[in-house]
Amino acid sequence: MIINGLEAPVPADARVSLLDFVREHLELYGTKKGCNQGACGACTVLVDGERILSCLALAVQYDGREVTTIEGLVDDGALHPLQQAFIDHDGFQCGYCTPGQICSAVGMAEEVARGVPSHVTDDLGVTEIALDDDELRERMSGNLCRCGAHNGIVEAIAEVYAGSGA
Amino acid sequence: MIELTYSRASDAADAIRRAEAEGARYLGGGTNLVDLMRETVEGRTRYPMLTRAIVAGASAQIRNMATVGGNLLQRTRCSYFYDTDGSRCNKRSPGEGCDASEGFNRMHAILGASPACVATHPSDMCVALVALDAVVHLQSTAGERTVALGDLHRLPGDRPDVETVLEPGELITAVQLPPSDFAAHSTYRKVRDRSSYAFALVSVAAALELDGGTIADVRLALGGVAPKPWRAWRAEAALRGRPATEASFLQAADAELAGARPLAGNAFKVELARRTIAAVLQQLTEGARP
Numbered sequence: 537m538i539i540n541g542l543e544a545p546v547p548a549d550a551r552v553s554l555l556d557f558v559r560e561h562l563e564l565y566g567t568k569k570g571c572n573q574g575a576c577g578a579c580t581v582l583v584d585g586e587r588i589l590s591c592l593a594l595a596v597q598y599d600g601r602e603v604t605t606i607e608g609l610v611d612d613g614a615l616h617p618l619q620q621a622f623i624d625h626d627g628f629q630c631g632y633c634t635p636g637q638i639c640s641a642v643g644m645a646e647e648v649a650r651g652v653p654s655h656v657t658d659d660l661g662v663t664e665i666a667l668d669d670d671e672l673r674e675r676m677s678g679n680l681c682r683c684g685a686h687n688g689i690v691e692a693i694a695e696v697y698a699g700s701g702a
Numbered sequence: 703m704i705e706l707t708y709s710r711a712s713d714a715a716d717a718i719r720r721a722e723a724e725g726a727r728y729l730g731g732g733t734n735l736v737d738l739m740r741e742t743v744e745g746r747t748r749y750p751m752l753t754r755a756i757v758a759g760a761s762a763q764i765r766n767m768a769t770v771g772g773n774l775l776q777r778t779r780c781s782y783f784y785d786t787d788g789s790r791c792n793k794r795s796p797g798e799g800c801d802a803s804e805g806f807n808r809m810h811a812i813l814g815a816s817p818a819c820v821a822t823h824p825s826d827m828c829v830a831l832v833a834l835d836a837v838v839h840l841q842s843t844a845g846e847r848t849v850a851l852g853d854l855h856r857l858p859g860d861r862p863d864v865e866t867v868l869e870p871g872e873l874i875t876a877v878q879l880p881p882s883d884f885a886a887h888s889t890y891r892k893v894r895d896r897s898s899y900a901f902a903l904v905s906v907a908a909a910l911e912l913d914g915g916t917i918a919d920v921r922l923a924l925g926g927v928a929p930k931p932w933r934a935w936r937a938e939a940a941l942r943g944r945p946a947t948e949a950s951f952l953q954a955a956d957a958e959l960a961g962a963r964p965l966a967g968n969a970f971k972v973e974l975a976r977r978t979i980a981a982v983l984q985q986l987t988e989g990a991r992p
Contacts, residue, residue: 550708588767596708655757660746677898678761
């Protein structure tokens with residue numbers, strides 16, 4: 537498996553979740569364990585560019601795949617534009633959900649670019665989807681924030697992926 | 703501690719061969735749920751109720767990692783089933799008893815349940831698939847066979863631990879949708895406690911073909927109310943040939959829900975299902991959002 541551009545042999549123990557693998561084996565502590573049962577989104581990582589929940593994934597299933605965690609979004613020490621936007625818009629309070637929110641939003645933007653419809657997309661035939669407020673909130677509903685920073689989170693994501701209009 | 707080994711199959715035949723090992727289980731993760739709708743825009747609009755059911759399920763992250771076969775085979779959902787330390791559950795330990803039937807059962811079944819088990823099948827996608835007469839293709843060392851999706855899941859009866867008609871080791875290799883002349887005029891509505899990322903209290907998949915003001919044909923299925931994706935045969939029979947009016951819709955809903963056996967905590971689902979069925983059929987009649 538390739539994690540953040542570096543080769544990492546998958547664990548010999550098939551029980552290890554992808555989440556525990558990146559945190560406990562590779563010591564990449566940016567990815568957070570919230571509920572560990574697929575309800576909160578804190579453990580969201582990107583696999584071949586698609587967002588998934590690492591707590592529900594066995595690491596061995598992702599042998600040969602390319603995994604990106606929050607640490608991998610930093611470009612040569614410079615923050616990812618979304619990380620900067622979260623700072624600018626107070627997109628967090630305690631910060632525990634933040635890595636998952638940011639990885640999720642990166643994957644979400646790719647889905648929108650590919651024209652994947654959501655629950656609130658009116659016309660299933662459209663190929664270009666405007667990331668308005670309803671679309672953004674629906675598409676980010678898999679990431680919970682108990683501090684209640686959702687307004688700042690939506691503003692930060694909108695600034696980077698939807699212009700300032702969302 | 704349970705030891706676990708993982709091996710990757712090269713194809714279906716290889717998977718079936720490997721599954722013969724003692725204790726072997728298939729693991730999903732290959733076929734992407736959203737592939738069904740991502741294939742082409744045409745596919746998306748050909749079966750709108752299926753697309754809408756898929757995007758109403760779980761979260762984007764879970765949809766990305768889920769598989770079609772895994773969605774079909776997910777267990778029914780009940781918090782007492784998960785509570786291994788404090789609750790009795792006939793699905794977990796057959797014959798032990800069911801704490802849900804007299805307990806907190808707001809999310810539980812009103813149709814098709816038994817005294818042994820009142821859990822609901824949580825899939826959204828399956829509700830659309832059962833309405834579309836989907837066919838499930840199976841393969842094993844014994845050969846290949848097909849099963850109608852409506853016959854894949856068992857009602858609990860006195861054996862709630864057995865949820866499907868799959869034989870041990872059988873692998874789902876494909877789900878086939880027969881061509882439909884009127885599936886394009888269909889939709890899926892999910893009623894839940896919050897507007898996203900929650901299981902259905904009640905959901906309705908419906909397709910409608912009108913001849914003037916008369917219902918020429920109809921497909922109707924319910925989610926969140928039964929141990930399996932629930933095809934509303936009685937309601938469909940009550941609708942064919944009738945005028946497409948609210949009175950017909952409510953009458954058909956009543957015909958289906960006459961068999962409802964609500965529990966202490968979920969009687970509201972009967973009226974909710976009744977109104978949702980009528981609202982969805984009204985929406986399709988008016989040709990609103992497909």
